[in-house]
Amino acid sequence: MIRTLLARLCLGATATLIAAGAQAQEFPTKPLRLIVPFGPGGVADVTARIVAQGLAEKFGKPVVVENMPSAGGITGAVTVTRATPDGHTLFLVSNQQAVSPSLFKSLPYDPVKQLAMVSMVGSFDIVMAVDQNSPLHTVADAIAAAKKDPQHFNLGTIGVGSTQHLSAEMFRSMAGLDVPTIPFKSSGEVLSAVKGKSVQVMFETVPAVIGNIKGGSLRVLGVGSVKRGQLFPDTPTIAETVPGYTAVSWNGFAAPAGTPAAIVDKLNAAVRDVVKDPAINKKLVDVGMIPQTNTPKEFQDFLVAEIAKWSKVIDTAKIEKQ
Numbered sequence: 001m002i003r004t005l006l007a008r009l010c011l012g013a014t015a016t017l018i019a020a021g022a023q024a025q026e027f028p029t030k031p032l033r034l035i036v037p038f039g040p041g042g043v044a045d046v047t048a049r050i051v052a053q054g055l056a057e058k059f060g061k062p063v064v065v066e067n068m069p070s071a072g073g074i075t076g077a078v079t080v081t082r083a084t085p086d087g088h089t090l091f092l093v094s095n096q097q098a099v100s101p102s103l104f105k106s107l108p109y110d111p112v113k114q115l116a117m118v119s120m121v122g123s124f125d126i127v128m129a130v131d132q133n134s135p136l137h138t139v140a141d142a143i144a145a146a147k148k149d150p151q152h153f154n155l156g157t158i159g160v161g162s163t164q165h166l167s168a169e170m171f172r173s174m175a176g177l178d179v180p181t182i183p184f185k186s187s188g189e190v191l192s193a194v195k196g197k198s199v200q201v202m203f204e205t206v207p208a209v210i211g212n213i214k215g216g217s218l219r220v221l222g223v224g225s226v227k228r229g230q231l232f233p234d235t236p237t238i239a240e241t242v243p244g245y246t247a248v249s250w251n252g253f254a255a256p257a258g259t260p261a262a263i264v265d266k267l268n269a270a271v272r273d274v275v276k277d278p279a280i281n282k283k284l285v286d287v288g289m290i291p292q293t294n295t296p297k298e299f300q301d302f303l304v305a306e307i308a309k310w311s312k313v314i315d316t317a318k319i320e321k322q
Contacts, residue, residue, distance in 0.1 A: 024262030037073030054274030085258035098306035126224035156199030207288035
């Protein structure tokens, strides 16, 4: 009796694996839908469309990009979690999904349990920058100036809860500074404040200020990546002065939880191939991204670690939950 039951279970499991393998081999069977939780024209939208075009060519099926901007990317994320888990609906996941669990009082989805990570696409360095005429030339200069005259030293970023804002708060905490972090509505406003000297140091992603950096109107004191990046190889990391500091913005692709592992693996392989294609890789670099991919497991572990990191930053900064 027991042997018969075990045999049936084994046969059932084998049949399921065979069916999943066949399903993955045939995938995709229709156009793919890529939900982007940001408005059109921004760097996240641009990078999503660059990779989407590559996937469309690789799969021989259209990849339709749908923009669903909302606070914390919630609308797009919920849409994906409710989609059929067959690999035909994808989500441009970002550090929004790492911040939102701690930033909102309640979240209508669980990014770890309800999304299946496919692969990272790339990261954007957070830069610590000053006006070209600033007397500050290093991260150590900025820390010394902030400690010497905290009443006249401000850090500038875009909106509360953004990666840029949290990066500044983390820097303030780790460097032991008692200075305010001032959030503005847009990168343009932060730039104006730096130029007007009401803000001494700004934290921003590379794509938002790459033109100002290349044009010489902004000087980068340090980058938030673990090691010196390919975009600014001669610029020190912030961690070289503040040990342990890392802050990057990132994008990747995810699918609804429950998507067969074989299909997730096929999507992962496709994304990896597309991102390392020389022409596409160059397009991503040109908009300020550092292209990089990983396995679904590595991406899932990375998301969990990011959630824990930003949760600590939000708690330390006493940022009110939305």
